[in-house]
Amino acid sequence: MKNNITIKDVAKQAGVSISTVSRVINDSKPVTDEVKQKVLDVIKETGYIPNPLARSLVTKKSQLIGVIVPEVSDSFVNEILNGIEEVAKMYDYDILLANTYSDKEQELKSINLLRAKQVEGIVMISWIVEQEHINYMQNCGIPATYISKTARDYDIYTVSTSNKKATFDMTKYLIDKGHEKIAFIMTSKDDTILEMERLAGYEEALEQNNIKLDKNLIKYGGTEYENGYQSMKELLDEGIIPHAAFVTGDEAAIGAINAICDAGYRVPEDISVAGFNDVKIAKMYKPKLTTVHQPLYDMGAVAIRMVIKLINKEILDNKKVELPYKIIDRESVIERK
Amino acid sequence: MKNNITIKDVAKQAGVSISTVSRVINDSKPVTDEVKQKVLDVIKETGYIPNPLARSLVTKKSQLIGVIVPEVSDSFVNEILNGIEEVAKMYDYDILLANTYSDKEQELKSINLLRAKQVEGIVMISWIVEQEHINYMQNCGIPATYISKTARDYDIYTVSTSNKKATFDMTKYLIDKGHEKIAFIMTSKDDTILEMERLAGYEEALEQNNIKLDKNLIKYGGTEYENGYQSMKELLDEGIIPHAAFVTGDEAAIGAINAICDAGYRVPEDISVAGFNDVKIAKMYKPKLTTVHQPLYDMGAVAIRMVIKLINKEILDNKKVELPYKIIDRESVIERK
DNA sequence: CTGAAAGCGCTAACAA
DNA sequence: TTGTTAGCGCTTTCAG
Numbered sequence: 001m002k003n004n005i006t007i008k009d010v011a012k013q014a015g016v017s018i019s020t021v022s023r024v025i026n027d028s029k030p031v032t033d034e035v036k037q038k039v040l041d042v043i044k045e046t047g048y049i050p051n052p053l054a055r056s057l058v059t060k061k062s063q064l065i066g067v068i069v070p071e072v073s074d075s076f077v078n079e080i081l082n083g084i085e086e087v088a089k090m091y092d093y094d095i096l097l098a099n100t101y102s103d104k105e106q107e108l109k110s111i112n113l114l115r116a117k118q119v120e121g122i123v124m125i126s127w128i129v130e131q132e133h134i135n136y137m138q139n140c141g142i143p144a145t146y147i148s149k150t151a152r153d154y155d156i157y158t159v160s161t162s163n164k165k166a167t168f169d170m171t172k173y174l175i176d177k178g179h180e181k182i183a184f185i186m187t188s189k190d191d192t193i194l195e196m197e198r199l200a201g202y203e204e205a206l207e208q209n210n211i212k213l214d215k216n217l218i219k220y221g222g223t224e225y226e227n228g229y230q231s232m233k234e235l236l237d238e239g240i241i242p243h244a245a246f247v248t249g250d251e252a253a254i255g256a257i258n259a260i261c262d263a264g265y266r267v268p269e270d271i272s273v274a275g276f277n278d279v280k281i282a283k284m285y286k287p288k289l290t291t292v293h294q295p296l297y298d299m300g301a302v303a304i305r306m307v308i309k310l311i312n313k314e315i316l317d318n319k320k321v322e323l324p325y326k327i328i329d330r331e332s333v334i335e336r337k
Numbered sequence: 338m339k340n341n342i343t344i345k346d347v348a349k350q351a352g353v354s355i356s357t358v359s360r361v362i363n364d365s366k367p368v369t370d371e372v373k374q375k376v377l378d379v380i381k382e383t384g385y386i387p388n389p390l391a392r393s394l395v396t397k398k399s400q401l402i403g404v405i406v407p408e409v410s411d412s413f414v415n416e417i418l419n420g421i422e423e424v425a426k427m428y429d430y431d432i433l434l435a436n437t438y439s440d441k442e443q444e445l446k447s448i449n450l451l452r453a454k455q456v457e458g459i460v461m462i463s464w465i466v467e468q469e470h471i472n473y474m475q476n477c478g479i480p481a482t483y484i485s486k487t488a489r490d491y492d493i494y495t496v497s498t499s500n501k502k503a504t505f506d507m508t509k510y511l512i513d514k515g516h517e518k519i520a521f522i523m524t525s526k527d528d529t530i531l532e533m534e535r536l537a538g539y540e541e542a543l544e545q546n547n548i549k550l551d552k553n554l555i556k557y558g559g560t561e562y563e564n565g566y567q568s569m570k571e572l573l574d575e576g577i578i579p580h581a582a583f584v585t586g587d588e589a590a591i592g593a594i595n596a597i598c599d600a601g602y603r604v605p606e607d608i609s610v611a612g613f614n615d616v617k618i619a620k621m622y623k624p625k626l627t628t629v630h631q632p633l634y635d636m637g638a639v640a641i642r643m644v645i646k647l648i649n650k651e652i653l654d655n656k657k658v659e660l661p662y663k664i665i666d667r668e669s670v671i672e673r674k
Numbered sequence: 675c676t677g678a679a680a681g682c683g684c685t686a687a688c689a690a
Numbered sequence: 691t692t693g694t695t696a697g698c699g700c701t702t703t704c705a706g
Binding site: 344359365387388390391 | 684685686
């Protein structure tokens with residue numbers, strides 16, 4: 001019943017030595033066709049599967065790549081995960097998953113855990129990348145790439161899109177549509193690099209168009225629906241009715257839309273709303289969300305390909321890959337009359 | 338830099354034998370406090386991490402559980418995944434992920450792959466469970482639980498909710514709201530057990546309320562947004578305007594809503610729509626989706642706890658766990674006047 | 675081309 | 691309580 005067949009059994013049954021069997025399953029050294037066939041037959045017959053544990057133990061290759069995510073059920077995350085998974089499979093790697101709930105402690109723990117499991121590389125998806133983690137990671141010398149909304153100038157492998165430029169573009173897009181009083185609702189706590197960059201993009205666009213920055217229009221929340229809802233509600237409760245709201249995350253943007261509607265305004269007729277990421281729901285929602293498209297699947301695919309290359313000691317020409325974003329013009333933003 | 342420290346190094350440095358080191362790290366046999374402390378110190382100093390591969394090789398326990406899913410980015414799936422992940426961590430298991438895209442071949446392959454990786458158990462999320470897989474799985478004698486919308490009477494461990502009853506209840510709910518012409522849009526191809534059960538629930542509710550079954554109101558699609566959209570569109574194009582639509586999946590339900598709106602009708606004023614699963618988006622959408630709540634997170638949690646128990650040879654009183662569902666009364670269904 | 679033997683890092687008898 | 695030793699299943703020299 002169970003897979004107790006070992007290389008020994010195969011060897012015995014085929015009347016050869018275990019090394020010969022090893023050779024045929026790995027194609028590592030020449031073996032007479034005749035013998036080879038014999039071994040192959042026995043393998044098929046017995047249903048023998050080499051034990052990768054034993055193999056890994058000697059080769060020091062586990063064919064495992066660890067993936068650390070803040071939360072599997074976040075759509076930003078799981079679309080990336082799809083890309084990771086698929087490419088991993090192509091290269092015969094398996095994915096070891098670790099959820100951190102954005103907890104710093106947990107992230108560190110996960111790194112350890114994965115390391116212990118002998119993963120050959122790690123892809124880390126994290127909202128906020130911290131020097132501490134990087135040091136830690138680099139110390140253990142395990143190939144890693146980061147997918148993070150922050151492309152800060154840490155000396156690490158990252159795949160991302162240009163936040164500043166994307167934010168600038170979307171803001172400008174909004175301005176071009178006639179909006180001036182543009183709320184800016186961010187999806188992470190203040191003071192991270194990410195926010196700095198985005199804020200910079202936002203401010204720059206405003207400035208270039210001679211719109212005075214109004215700090216009251218800026219809110220910090222989280223990536224979730226509820227956060228967006230909350231931030232928008234606060235704004236409205238403060239009596240601020242913007243022409244448009246730019247929310248740097250789609251789920252939060254949808255939250256914001258709902259807050260707007262609950263307050264008795266219409267989207268986009270009264271207030272336009274733009275999102276960020278172009279997550280699956282973005283095109284399912286009504287109104288369909290105008291947003292910044294990030295190639296989530298590709299980001300995952302690229303990231304893992306990078307660590308695989310790293311594992312194979314290939315040289316990457318770039319530590320930082322920036323994938324192109326695109327503004328997706330849908331229904332939640334309209335021209336302001 | 339790298340984690341090359343082995344048990345030997347620790348032993349040498351602590352001036353003890355490797356077995357002693359093994360004992361302290363596993364707490365398996367009494368060791369003098371003094372010696373123990375010494376060893377612990379050295380471990381801390383060197384940053385030694387036991388190699389689980391080597392350990393697994395001898396203990397035959399990999400601390401790995403395989404999870405096979407149709408697609409990570411499906412919200413039904415990833416909410417379950419969250420539950421799985423969390424409980425796994427509690428029990429010190431790691432998750433090996435395999436995506437199948439609902440491909441039968443791929444599912445079989447994944448089982449093999451995971452098996453090869455020495456997983457101790459498998460949780461399988463699959464739309465359709467097939468006898469072939471079950472046989473295969475049972476043949477390799479590896480503990481497994483299935484999370485599937487079908488609770489068919491296979492002799493396997495499953496966690497699910499009662500489809501028939503849930504469908505019945507929701508249909509009845511719709512009828513009680515004054516709807517008679519109720520479209521029934523299913524999220525999988527015809528002829529699976531799942532559909533049979535659901536259909537039975539639907540038909541029964543109709544019958545009990547003296548509503549004649551109209552086959553034209555029944556459509557088969559898939560779980561995705563597009564599928565729901567498509568099915569609904571077809572219906573409308575055929576000139577059938579139902580009072581309500583019951584779509585057995587939230588994303589598809591949202592697709593249906595969009596199709597309805599695109600055709601110039603309003604939800605829920607003209608047509609009510611009900612979903613199934615109560616996925617994250619269900620409460621984000623506008624109108625908020627009236628749906629059958631399935632405890633996704635819990636389903637994952639329960640499923641993996643079951644396989645862990647199975648792994649530990651504990652006896653489960655029930656092969657089949659049915660978790661309670663609940664009708665969530667939100668905005669997409671209203672009383673018909 | 676093939677086999678014998680060493681050893682990957684660890685656990686678990688078995689002695690001492 | 692501790693050390694010695696024999697493997698776990700496999701790859702990989704090294705002889706032949």
